Amino acid sequence: MRSELPFGEKLRAELGVPARGRRLDSSPRSRVWRAELSGTPVVVKQLVDGPEATERYDREVTALKLAARVEPPVVPALLGTDPDARVLVLEHVDHRPPGEDWVTGHATALARLHAATGPDDTGLLPAWSGPVQGDIDSFLALAATLDVPEPPGVRAELEGLVARLRTAPGHALLHGDPCPGNDMHSGGGVRFIDFEQSSLGSGLVELAYLRIGFPTCWCATAPPAPLLHAAEAAYRATWREATGTDVPDDLTDACAGWLLRGDALVQRAYRGTTDHLALLPGQDWEWGTATARQRLVHRLGVVAAMTGDGNGRHGAELRGLGRLATDLRRSMLTRWPHLRPLPRLRP
Template sequence: MVLKGAGESGDLPFGERLRAELGSPTAVVPLDSSPRSRVWRVELAGTPAVVKQLVADPEAADRYTREVTALQLASRATPPVAPSLLATDPEHHVLVLEHLEHHHPAEDWLIDHATTLARLHATIDPDAPLPTWSAPTPTDADAFLRLAHHLDVPTTPGVQDELNALLERLRTMPTTALLHGDPCPGNDMHTTAGVRFIDFEQASLGNGLVELAYLRIGFPTCWCATAPPPHLLHAAETAYRTTWLTTTGTTLPSTTDACAGWLLRGDALVPGAQRGTVDHLAEATTRDWHWGTATARQRLIHRLGVVSELTADDGALAQFGLLTSAMRARALARWPGLGPLPTRRP
C-alpha cells in the first residue's frame, strides 16, 4: 500500500462502535487501493493501524465476509501469515488491521512467499463459511479449442477426452487448503518479521496446488505477471512442498493439472472487473492488450510453454500437451516480437 498524502479523518468510516473498542483515530492518511475498497493508515493510541472498507456494490458483503473469515483462520498460524484483525464493523463492511511495514523484497523473495503461502493454506477449517474454489468449466475448454482453431492448429480426437478428464480431476480435487484467491506480488508484504499476505477478498476453500501453480504459470490473476528464473522457481516450489509436509504431514502431487487449468481460463488474461464478459481467448486472436507487466499474448504464450513442458511426460495429458506445443509455435510465428514475461517482480 502506497501513501497518497496526508489527510483528515473526513469520510473515514470509523463509527461509534469502533471508537468504543479502539479509541479515536488520528494521523489519518489515505492509501492507494483497488476500486472495490477504500483504505487509510491511521494511528490508534499512537500505534499505526489500517482501516479498510469494502465499497458498496452487490458483492461487497460477500467480499467482506470472505476477508474477515480468512483473516480469522489465518490468525491461527505461528509465526503470523497475515496482519492481525483488530476490530470489525459488519454494518459498514469495515475492518481495522495491524499495520505492516513493507520492505523491498530480496532477490530470492519467492522462497519466503511460497513458504508463507503453504503455511497460510494449512490454516483451513473445512467448516468455515467460505465458498469452494471454482474449477474451470466445459465452456473454458471449448473456448480453448476454438483458440486452437483460430491459430489453424488441428486437434486430435483424444484431446477432448483428455480435457473432459482434466476438468473432472480439477472439479474433484480434495479441499485441503485455505486459498487466498489472489496470492500475487503486491498482496505479499515483506516485513522484517517475514512475509504476510493481505487482501483476502477472494478467499475460498480448495486445494493448495491451484495457488502453488501461480509460481510456474506466471501469477495468472495478477497485474504483475512474472516468470522467475528456473533455479528460484525450483527452490520456491521445494520450499512450499517441504513446508506443507512439515505442517500437515502430507505430500502433494504435481501442479500439471492446476497449470493446465489456468491455461484454459481466458478470464485470467484480464483484470477482475473485465472477467465474465467476453471470450478473452478469442479476443486475443484479433488484438493484444497490456495489463500490468505484460500483454495478453505474452501471458498466453508463457502458459502454453509451461503446460507443454509439464505434459511432455504426462500420459494423462499427452495429446493436450502436443496441442499446446503446436499452438505456442503457431502463436509465436503469427505474433513475432513478443518477449518473455519479466523475471523480476516490479
C-alpha cells in the first residue's frame, strides 16, 4: 500500500518523506492511510473523485481550521494540505474505548466545537439546510398511504416549522455528521473527524441527535433517559461557559425537522436519489444498527412526546403534528408488530 500513498512533492517539501504507509478503512468517498513522518504517526486522507468532491474537501479544510481555535482541541491538528490532489495530512489521535457515559463527553466536545464560530464567520462555510416543502409532501403522503388521517391545520404547522428552521438564528460550526465513529476518544478528550458536510447554523440541530436517535448515522441508538438528560445538560453548561449565552430550551423544532427528512433513513450515498418515505410502506431496509421503520417509529415517538401536550413554545405550535405522529406511530406498530425499539446506546 505504500506506493499508493498520495504524498506529492508539495507535501514532501513541507513535511518530509512519509514512511510505513498503511491503508485504513474509510467511506467510499475517501481513502485514508496511517503513515509516519520522522517517526511521528500521522493520518493521510484523500477525497476521491466524485460528485462535489472539491466542495467536500474545501468544507473539511475550512472546518478544521476554524475548529483549531478551540483549546483544548476538539479536532486533530491539520498538518498539511494538497488541494490539487484533495489530500489532508492530520495529527494521529490515539482512540481509546469510551466509557459507559461516553455520550456526555461527546456532547461536551460538540458544544465546544459549535462555539468555535460566530457572526464574523458568516460565509466561510455554507449555511445549514433543513427540510423543504417536498419533505412535507412526502411525510403527509406516507400518512395517507398508511390510512392515517391528516389533522386539520397540520400542513400549515409543518410549513411554519420549515420556515422557522430555515431562518433559525445561529452561527455554530456544525459537523454535519456528528456520529459515534466520527468522534475519537483520547486521553485529552473527544476530537471530531470527517468534516466533509460541515456548515454554519443553529447548534440545536446537532444537539437534537442525542434525542432523535443520531439521524444521519449508521448507529441509530437511544440513550437511557438519565444519560440523555445528563448529556444535554453538559452541552448547555459547556456552551454557556464558552459563549456567555444560554442555549434555547426547546428542541422540538429541531427534532421535528429530522422526522420529516426521508433522506435521514439512508446512508449518504443514497440521499437525494428518491423519495425514501414513499418506499417505506412496501419495504424495510437495514442500515447499521436499525431498519428504516425502526428509525422512523423512534422519531415519531420522540416528536409525539414533545408536541402532544403542547409544552414549550414550539410544542404548542405543532399540536397537530403531535397527534399525527402519535397516530402514525400506532399504525406502523399495528401493521408491523415485530418492530423493535432502537438499541440502547452503548460505547
